[in-house]
Amino acid sequence: MKKKLIALMIILAMIMMPMLAACGGGGGSEEPAGGDEGGEAEAAMKVGLITLHDENSTYDKNFIEAFKASCEKEGVEPIIKTNIGEDQACYEAAGELVDEGCSIVFADSFGHEDFMIQAAKEFPDVQFCHATGTKAHTEGLANYHNAFAAIYEGRFLAGVAAGMKLNEMIESGQITADKAKMGYVGAYTYNEVVSGYTSFFLGARYVCPSVTMDVTFTSSWYDETAEKEAANKLMDNGCVLISQHADSFGAPTACEDRGVPDVSYNGSTKAQGPNTYIISSRINWSPYYEYVIESVKNGTAMDPDYTGTIATGSVEILDLNEDVAAEGTQAKLDEVKAGLEDGSIHVFDTSTFTIKGETLGDDFLADVDSDADYTPDTNVVSDGYFHESEMRSAPYFPNADPVDGINLLDVAF
Amino acid sequence: MEKTKKEPLIHITKRREISKKNEWAIRLGSILIALIVCAIITTLTTDLNPISVYASMWRGSFGSERKIWALLKELSILLIISVALAPSFKMKFWNLGGGGQVMAGVLATTTCMILIGDSIPSGALIVISFVAALAAGAFWAFIPAFFKAKWNTNETLFTLMMNYVATQIVAYFIIKWEVPKGSGQIGMINQNTQAGWLPVIAGKQYLLAVIIAIIVTIIMYIYLRYTKHGYELSVVGESHNTAQYVGINVGKVIIRTLIFTGLLCGLTGWLLVAGTDHTMSTSLEGGRGFLGVMVAWLAHFNPIGMILSGLLLVFMSRGAGEISTAFGLNSSFGDILTGVILFFVIGSEFFINYQVHFRKSHRKEAADV
Numbered sequence: 001m002k003k004k005l006i007a008l009m010i011i012l013a014m015i016m017m018p019m020l021a022a023c024g025g026g027g028g029s030e031e032p033a034g035g036d037e038g039g040e041a042e043a044a045m046k047v048g049l050i051t052l053h054d055e056n057s058t059y060d061k062n063f064i065e066a067f068k069a070s071c072e073k074e075g076v077e078p079i080i081k082t083n084i085g086e087d088q089a090c091y092e093a094a095g096e097l098v099d100e101g102c103s104i105v106f107a108d109s110f111g112h113e114d115f116m117i118q119a120a121k122e123f124p125d126v127q128f129c130h131a132t133g134t135k136a137h138t139e140g141l142a143n144y145h146n147a148f149a150a151i152y153e154g155r156f157l158a159g160v161a162a163g164m165k166l167n168e169m170i171e172s173g174q175i176t177a178d179k180a181k182m183g184y185v186g187a188y189t190y191n192e193v194v195s196g197y198t199s200f201f202l203g204a205r206y207v208c209p210s211v212t213m214d215v216t217f218t219s220s221w222y223d224e225t226a227e228k229e230a231a232n233k234l235m236d237n238g239c240v241l242i243s244q245h246a247d248s249f250g251a252p253t254a255c256e257d258r259g260v261p262d263v264s265y266n267g268s269t270k271a272q273g274p275n276t277y278i279i280s281s282r283i284n285w286s287p288y289y290e291y292v293i294e295s296v297k298n299g300t301a302m303d304p305d306y307t308g309t310i311a312t313g314s315v316e317i318l319d320l321n322e323d324v325a326a327e328g329t330q331a332k333l334d335e336v337k338a339g340l341e342d343g344s345i346h347v348f349d350t351s352t353f354t355i356k357g358e359t360l361g362d363d364f365l366a367d368v369d370s371d372a373d374y375t376p377d378t379n380v381v382s383d384g385y386f387h388e389s390e391m392r393s394a395p396y397f398p399n400a401d402p403v404d405g406i407n408l409l410d411v412a413f
Numbered sequence: 414m415e416k417t418k419k420e421p422l423i424h425i426t427k428r429r430e431i432s433k434k435n436e437w438a439i440r441l442g443s444i445l446i447a448l449i450v451c452a453i454i455t456t457l458t459t460d461l462n463p464i465s466v467y468a469s470m471w472r473g474s475f476g477s478e479r480k481i482w483a484l485l486k487e488l489s490i491l492l493i494i495s496v497a498l499a500p501s502f503k504m505k506f507w508n509l510g511g512g513g514q515v516m517a518g519v520l521a522t523t524t525c526m527i528l529i530g531d532s533i534p535s536g537a538l539i540v541i542s543f544v545a546a547l548a549a550g551a552f553w554a555f556i557p558a559f560f561k562a563k564w565n566t567n568e569t570l571f572t573l574m575m576n577y578v579a580t581q582i583v584a585y586f587i588i589k590w591e592v593p594k595g596s597g598q599i600g601m602i603n604q605n606t607q608a609g610w611l612p613v614i615a616g617k618q619y620l621l622a623v624i625i626a627i628i629v630t631i632i633m634y635i636y637l638r639y640t641k642h643g644y645e646l647s648v649v650g651e652s653h654n655t656a657q658y659v660g661i662n663v664g665k666v667i668i669r670t671l672i673f674t675g676l677l678c679g680l681t682g683w684l685l686v687a688g689t690d691h692t693m694s695t696s697l698e699g700g701r702g703f704l705g706v707m708v709a710w711l712a713h714f715n716p717i718g719m720i721l722s723g724l725l726l727v728f729m730s731r732g733a734g735e736i737s738t739a740f741g742l743n744s745s746f747g748d749i750l751t752g753v754i755l756f757f758v759i760g761s762e763f764f765i766n767y768q769v770h771f772r773k774s775h776r777k778e779a780a781d782v
Contacts, residue, residue, distance in 0.1 A: 054743060082737060083744050086598065087697060088690040092483050099477050114601035114692070134593060190595035219597070370593045399595050 045076040048097030052109035054082040057222055058266040059247040063108040063285055070289035086111025094119035098126050103296050120144040129292050134370045134394045136304035147288050148393035149308035152199035153340050154281030154315040156347045158263050159203020160336050161279045161329050162241055165261050166208045168326035175240055177210040183234025184215040185227050185244035185251045189411055193245045195395035198403050199347050200243055216409040224248040235260055268319035279320045287312045305393040348386035353403045366396045420772050428768050436765050443761035447754040466736055473735025474728050486619035487727045489626035494705035496633045497677030499714045500670045504646040510572030512702025513579035514550045514675045518682020520583050521549035523693040526602045526609040527590055538609040543683055550679020551672045558671030562664030580695050601691045611688040622684050634716040646670050
């Protein structure tokens with residue numbers, strides 16, 4: 001009996017010791033108590049990020065990595081909550097981040113928006129910044145903001161690289177000009193996706209006039225099998241070059257298997273497709289994070305919407321694969337990029353495309369203010385081009401009918 | 414001469430009786446062993462101190478008032494589903510369709526809030542959506558019950574498939590009501606008018622859900638223990654033939670019990686949409702229909718016991734989320750710890766029901782003789 005008692009005491013002591021050590025401040029997880037220290041040292045500002053998935057999704061990874069880098073650069077403490085669903089969990093996570101002392105809360109997924117707004121109403125002293133959302137300009141809350149980037153310019157440039165590749169294939173006799181058909185794996189028939197594939201297509205047509213494009217939808221932002229199958233279906237239908245919006249490696253690996261060139265998104269997929277990957281475009285969120293953190297530090301007010309551009313470093317084209325891309329691609333990209341920056345080239349130049357045979361006129365309205373009836377409400381065409389991401393940050397390119405030359409395969413989603 | 418027969422090293426017998434004290438000693442002991450195993454896994458796979466990981470898990474549930482309320486909300490929702498499933502399983506009707514029955518309630522509530530949200534007062538809307546959600550949940554449970562009672566179809570497959578049917582119908586209506594077009598989201602329903610939202614009691618958003626869960630649990634406890642219905646369904650669970658022999662209409666009991674289960678699952682759907690989340694998505698039910706089965710089994714269908722087993726599961730999932738935030742660990746790590754603990758907790762039931770005998774050494778046996 002005595003032996004048992006002693007053994008028990010030893011076990012207890014072993015369990016208690018590290019616990020006491022942790023309570024004594026040894027544990028790295030302990031929160032510094034801001035108010036109790038009598039203000040002897042100014043505690044670092046805390047900034048929170050809510051993400052839908054974790055680093056296993058290319059989309060969330062892009063947010064998380066930029067967030068960590070920006071927080072380190074700005075000397076603020078990051079707190080990241082991953083795998084937060086697009087429901088009440090998002091509101092709870094936002095509330096917890098506020099409880100932990102965050103001055104800014106970011107969220108990365110479209111469906112987080114309403115729950116962020118709910119939190120923004122409850123905590124007026126905290127800034128809530130939501131990427132890809134559409135409602136900041138109509139909600140009228142001083143502490144709720146949307147952000148996006150003019151990624152259509154990046155897509156346009158990626159399209160130029162694709163068009164160059166098609167020209168090379170035509171010149172080498174691999175295909176005839178009328179067979180220059182691209183395929184695009186989309187997620188939903190959502191404006192963001194539509195704006196993406198349309199600008200990609202217009203970029204390709206900028207250099208290869210005979211190009212056409214098939215678009216298919218997977219009805220999911222992340223579904224590796226569906227994306228792979230969608231890419232295979234497009235290739236079966238005669239598409240000689242593939243691009244995608246959805247977030248997995250499904251389409252790039254399908255292309256590599258069959259040796260069909262691929263233009264990627266959100267990050268380089270050169271590792272998945274060394275023999276087929278051409279180029280990728282992505283939004284770099286760091287300029288936005290730093291803009292918000294500095295605004296809060298300096299106490300300056302922010303607009304409801306922020307649209308990053310090539311000039312701010314928010315829109316990136318990256319990792320051109322010289323082995324696959326056509327000769328002279330880099331020079332052409334530099335030329336077009338300069339044109340986009342000085343305003344001599346517009347992605348949605350209304351003289352370059354028609355919808356159902358009609359050119360968009362100055363009286364064309366888009367659904368910029370979200371409502372349940374999708375009412376077109378804002379004039380978005382002037383000076384000869386469609387003003388994407390200017391009336392609000394999130395894209396609003398119309399998704400009713402495609403630009404002529406684009407063929408939608410399945411729009412049931 | 415008697416031939417000596419070799420006794421097996423281990424043999425297992427079913428226990429006849431076990432005292433409450435021993436039962437709980439086995440349970441708590443298994444949790445303790447699970448914690449030690451988890452500690453070893455943590456130390457081997459990360460350089461973290463397991464005690465600070467446990468402390469962080471604790472903070473995930475009880476670290477602040479907001480976290481405690483979130484825990485209570487999760488527990489309440491899970492508890493109502495578990496309690497709802499209890500009579501089905503006690504009747505040995507393998508109802509895997511709790512999730513689908515909840516989604517039926519979710520869809521009914523959402524439909525009311527979207528279609529008539531602007532035209533009638535919020536109070537009336539709450540009553541209408543309540544009735545609609547309960548009716549929808551009951552209807553979704555009635556279908557497999559009717560087929561079981563009438564043609565003795567396999568209820569396990571039937572209820573399971575009904576989950577997918579419900580989810581697909583919900584997916585259809587999300588596309589119908591999505592805002593903006595093409596986004597696949599309906600967002601918060603009536604966010605600005607709050608029409609059809611349940612009232613906030615005493616400034617606590619989730620208090621109403623907690624109260625409803627308590628009431629439901631007590632009612633189910635009484636129903637199973639002290640009513641004729643409760644007795645009848647346990648007889649049906651023991652043997653259909655016995656039930657028929659003593660004059661119980663088996664088909665009637667099956668249908669009646671499943672409608673009761675469905676009503677409560679529909680109630681959960683109503684609470685999720687009108688009370689807590691105010692949105693509809695295909696993942697809103699979140700696998701609770703299956704989790705509820707585990708909660709109910711762990712508590713041996715005792716509604717009061719389900720509070721404890723439900724608390725354990727909710728505590729683990731909240732803790733898993735907290736450690737991924739605090740230590741930057743992938744959330745799968747929390748799932749591993751949860752899995753280990755559940756393995757031991759479920760495993761402990763074996764040792765409660767059965768006794769393991771080891772072969773005694775012969776020398777000792779001889780001494781005993």
